[in-house]
Amino acid sequence: MFVDEVKVFARAGHGGKGAIAFHREAYIPKGGPSGGNGGRGGDVILEADHDLNNLIQQFFVSNLLAENGQGGMGKGMDGKAGKDLIIKVPCGTIVWRVHREPELPEGVTESEEPEDPTLIPAAGADRPVIRNSGGVQAMELDLSAEEVEDTRSGSQRRDAQKGERVCDLTEHGQRFVLCKGGRGGLGNRNFATAARQTPRFAQPGEPGDEGDFLLELRMLAEVGLVGYPNAGKSTLLTSISKARPKIAAYPFTTLTPQVGIVEYPEDYFRLTVCDVPGLIAGAHRNVGLGHAFLRHIARCRILVILLDMAGTDNRHPWDDYHSLLEELELYDPTLLERPRLVVANKMDEEPAEANLKSFKRRVRKTPVLPISAAFDEGIPAFRKTIRQMVEEAGGADETPGSDTDSGD
Numbered sequence: 001m002f003v004d005e006v007k008v009f010a011r012a013g014h015g016g017k018g019a020i021a022f023h024r025e026a027y028i029p030k031g032g033p034s035g036g037n038g039g040r041g042g043d044v045i046l047e048a049d050h051d052l053n054n055l056i057q058q059f060f061v062s063n064l065l066a067e068n069g070q071g072g073m074g075k076g077m078d079g080k081a082g083k084d085l086i087i088k089v090p091c092g093t094i095v096w097r098v099h100r101e102p103e104l105p106e107g108v109t110e111s112e113e114p115e116d117p118t119l120i121p122a123a124g125a126d127r128p129v130i131r132n133s134g135g136v137q138a139m140e141l142d143l144s145a146e147e148v149e150d151t152r153s154g155s156q157r158r159d160a161q162k163g164e165r166v167c168d169l170t171e172h173g174q175r176f177v178l179c180k181g182g183r184g185g186l187g188n189r190n191f192a193t194a195a196r197q198t199p200r201f202a203q204p205g206e207p208g209d210e211g212d213f214l215l216e217l218r219m220l221a222e223v224g225l226v227g228y229p230n231a232g233k234s235t236l237l238t239s240i241s242k243a244r245p246k247i248a249a250y251p252f253t254t255l256t257p258q259v260g261i262v263e264y265p266e267d268y269f270r271l272t273v274c275d276v277p278g279l280i281a282g283a284h285r286n287v288g289l290g291h292a293f294l295r296h297i298a299r300c301r302i303l304v305i306l307l308d309m310a311g312t313d314n315r316h317p318w319d320d321y322h323s324l325l326e327e328l329e330l331y332d333p334t335l336l337e338r339p340r341l342v343v344a345n346k347m348d349e350e351p352a353e354a355n356l357k358s359f360k361r362r363v364r365k366t367p368v369l370p371i372s373a374a375f376d377e378g379i380p381a382f383r384k385t386i387r388q389m390v391e392e393a394g395g396a397d398e399t400p401g402s403d404t405d406s407g408d
Contacts, residue, residue, distance in 0.1 A: 002256035003059045004217040004295075007098065010064040013041025013082035015182035015205030018190075019072035022198070033199055034076045035187030039069030041208040042082030044179040048169035052090040053259070055215055066179070069205060072187045082181060089215065092299065095166040095178065096214040162214055170220065178213065182206035216295070219257050221274035222390045224300030226328070228320050229277075231308045232345040234258065236373040237275040240383055245275060257296045262383060271390060274300060294331045301393045302386065303328075303340040309356055309370070310349035317344070317355050318362045339389050341369060343382065348372040 016038025023031025044066050058064075064087055070079030167176040185203030192199055225233040234245040241260030262271040276296045297303065305324055307317045321342070328335040344356055347370045356370060369385060371378030 003055045006055045006059045006062065006215050008058050008062045008064055008213050008215060010044045010179045010213055011066065011210035012044050012179035012181040012208030013066040013068040014207050015039070015041050015184040016069035016071040016079040017204045018185035018187035018202030019074060020188045020200060020202050021074035023075070032197065033188040033192050034074055035189050035202055036072035036074070036077040036079065037187050038072045038184030038205045039079035039081040040184050041069045041181030041205070042066035042084045043177050043181045045084055045086045046095065046169060046176045046178050047086055047088050048091045048093065048172055048174045049088040050091050050172040052088060054090065055093070055217055058087070058215055066181060066208065069181070069184050072202070076189060079184060089169060090217055091170055091172060092218045092220040093169045094216045094218060096162040096216065097164040097166050098212040098214050099163055100212060166213070179209040179211065182208040218298055219259060219274045219296040220299055221259060221272040222301045223271060223273040223304060223386050224297035225273065225275045225304050225306055226297060226324060227306035228308065228315070230313060231306045232373050233275045233306055236306065236345065237273060239373050239376055239379050241273060264387065269387065271387060297335070298332065301338065302389045303335065303338055304386065305340055305342045306345055307342065308346055309344040309352040309359070310346040311351055311355055312346065317359050321363060339393055341385060341389060342366055344368050344370045345373055348375055348377065
């Protein structure tokens, strides 16, 4: 089971309350106040770990509750601090704060919401206010009702709907305090003065932070494989790495992102390649696997457009190419600004040569790399090309799982 998006409720520990106590000991009359302070509450901390690849742990345990601080005690003893709750998440996790909708009073439905008493109607219910001043006539118009054109991209609108972006964990070992624990209350010994020597009150502990959050995983990879279902992405990933995704002769064999490591033994260089579910028309509107596919290529340095040059599913390769670019642009226009490599797969089949010639005539000034992933034809040239493109893009690192993005 692969989980890349989950909602959780996090609450830090509450601070312990201060104690009200007085010193009692033989031969010491009027020992004075001796109430200890309460312990602080535990924090809820997120830690990025490169050994994890999904959010399945938070799917089954969605309530993240840290330990409360212990209350103060007599004889000036402070309470024990609550233990911090450390939650490990995969690298590439983005945290969004989800705002709760206000609850309506009991017995009131959405259609019967109480009106704001501070609003004063300026005109009748169905007519604007018309004022006459001599020979001049004026009319009041409500400009707030006019729609404002939204110029944001599809991915930016979806991110805005998710809530407030809190942090982005991209590096192994990176930590972020999601909810801060409450401070412990002061005991009555802290309030003793010359005029008030026996205070009989203490502070309560402060409540810890809490809130609803959305954890979203976006894979960290230098190379992203983009293509229609059954284009051969999983077969290509198997031929260039030791990853073994499911391969079959039907569409949507890959339902979850698969990550493979491409190794170059001559100089111990590595590249991370992400094989994501197939893309179809309308994916920017979440058709098919939609956003489950597109969110995982948002961090890729280069994109590999893999085309079925044999037309196995009775589609033309040039139509697939334009459709893929259109879906990427509608989802996020910045994806088209990244370096991309067009790869013609299944060149071992008979119609592939004729389709490749037609593709070059219809799509000009676009270099195409012909390969046959099933028979390892053209794979060495493909490995060399993607390494060169990643190095030119400046996004490669000799250590796997690295990324130049920093947390918020």
